[in-house]
Amino acid sequence: MNTGLRPADVLELEDVFGGDSQAGFGxxxxxxxxxxxxxxxxxxxxKSFYQRFCGDIWEEFGVENWLGTWKLLHERPVGGSGDIVxxxxxxxxxxxxxxxxxxxxxxxxxDRAIAALRTAFNDPGIxxxxxxxxxxxxxxxxxxIAAENNANVRLFLIILLD
Numbered sequence: 001m002n003t004g005l006r007p008a009d010v011l012e013l014e015d016v017f018g019g020d021s022q023a024g025f026g027x028x029x030x031x032x033x034x035x036x037x038x039x040x041x042x043x044x045x046x047k048s049f050y051q052r053f054c055g056d057i058w059e060e061f062g063v064e065n066w067l068g069t070w071k072l073l074h075e076r077p078v079g080g081s082g083d084i085v086x087x088x089x090x091x092x093x094x095x096x097x098x099x100x101x102x103x104x105x106x107x108x109x110x111d112r113a114i115a116a117l118r119t120a121f122n123d124p125g126i127x128x129x130x131x132x133x134x135x136x137x138x139x140x141x142x143x144x145i146a147a148e149n150n151a152n153v154r155l156f157l158i159i160l161l162d
Contacts, residue, residue: 006031009120010155016106016116017157022055025140027103027159034152042128042154043072046146049156050134061136069135073143076129084121084145085114087131095141096133099161103145120157125149134160 006014014029021028030049040048050066051058058066073091076082088104091097106113121129128148135141142160149155 009116009123012116013120013155013157016109016113017103017159021053024054024057025160025162027106027157028053030156030158032154032156034148034154042130042146042148043132045154046130046132046144046156050144050158053158053160065137066134068137069133069141071133072130073133074131076126078128081124082122082126082129084117084129087129088117088145091131091143093133095135096143099142099159100131100145102161103157103159117157120155121145121147123149125151134158 010029010031014031017027017029019028020030030052032045047067047070054066073093073096074087076087085104088100091100103117104110104114126147127150128146130146132144132146133141134144139162140160141162142158145157147155
């Protein structure tokens with residue numbers, strides 16, 4: 001669930017890609033300030049937001065289908081700066097890579113989409129960034145970009161298409 005005040009870069013990301021959603025299709029941004037050190041790992045939280053995004057179809061198709069294709073596609077080196085556009089373009093998984101590439105071509109203004117991605121995910125305060133493969137094992141495929149910054153704030157961008 002999106003809680004707390006969202007910074008301008010998150011608001012812009014939501015404006016371009018959509019906010020918290022249970023649509024199970026398209027894209028959505030989830031923002032989560034980490035409340036304490038007992039919060040789950042970035043991967044565990046990614047799975048939780050993935051389930052939230054899928055909504056009712058999560059149970060309909062079954063967890064084994066939704067998590068059957070789950071895998072880490074990219075992890076930014078700890079302490080390293082990154083370029084989210086290059087990281088997306090570097091995904092070699094055909095299904096997830098093409099869905100993630102759609103983030104770069106989002107909507108009527110791809111330049112705005114790229115700028116929003118760079119502002120949110122190239123921030124020097126990012127301490128962790130991972131990109132995971134998602135899909136139903138059949139027609140739907142996509143990716144989750146998950147990031148945490150040095151203030152323990154987490155940001156997730158999901159794209160799931162058929």
